[in-house]
Amino acid sequence: MTSKAAKTRTLRSRRHSRVRSKVIGTAERPRLAVNRSHRHISAQVIDDSAGRTIVAASSVEPDLRKSLGDGGGNIAGAEAVGRLLGARAKEAGITKVVFDRGGFAYHGRVAAVADAVRSEGVEF
Numbered sequence: 001m002t003s004k005a006a007k008t009r010t011l012r013s014r015r016h017s018r019v020r021s022k023v024i025g026t027a028e029r030p031r032l033a034v035n036r037s038h039r040h041i042s043a044q045v046i047d048d049s050a051g052r053t054i055v056a057a058s059s060v061e062p063d064l065r066k067s068l069g070d071g072g073g074n075i076a077g078a079e080a081v082g083r084l085l086g087a088r089a090k091e092a093g094i095t096k097v098v099f100d101r102g103g104f105a106y107h108g109r110v111a112a113v114a115d116a117v118r119s120e121g122v123e124f
Helices: 004-022 062-068 076-089 110-120
Strands: 031-036 041-045 052-058 098-100
Touching: 031 110, 041 076, 041 110, 052 076, 062 076, 076 110
Parallel strands: 031 098
Antiparallel strands: 031 041, 041 052
16 A cells, blocks of 8 residues: 555656656756745756756745745745746846746646746746
């Protein structure tokens, strides 16, 4: 018998595989990947053709931890991560990305990151 946590991880892994089979980041339009845990959220802009991360932001960064308090595992933390990632992407010259929700539902914190990145002027 498998535990509920193991089943949840397996199902998310399947969803992520389906998303990743369709979403590919290029140099012109890199992939914005979001990962969330119970306590934190992180996002990064990835060029899959070169295999490198261009910019990243996470709620575990010291400057965000000070402003967010103990954790970034809420919508306010997700919005802060999204604004920071959007600003860093604009500095790096990235204006268009493809969104990779990472097998998570486009709802709550994942949607908050996406909306915050869009508010900084990055299109997807």
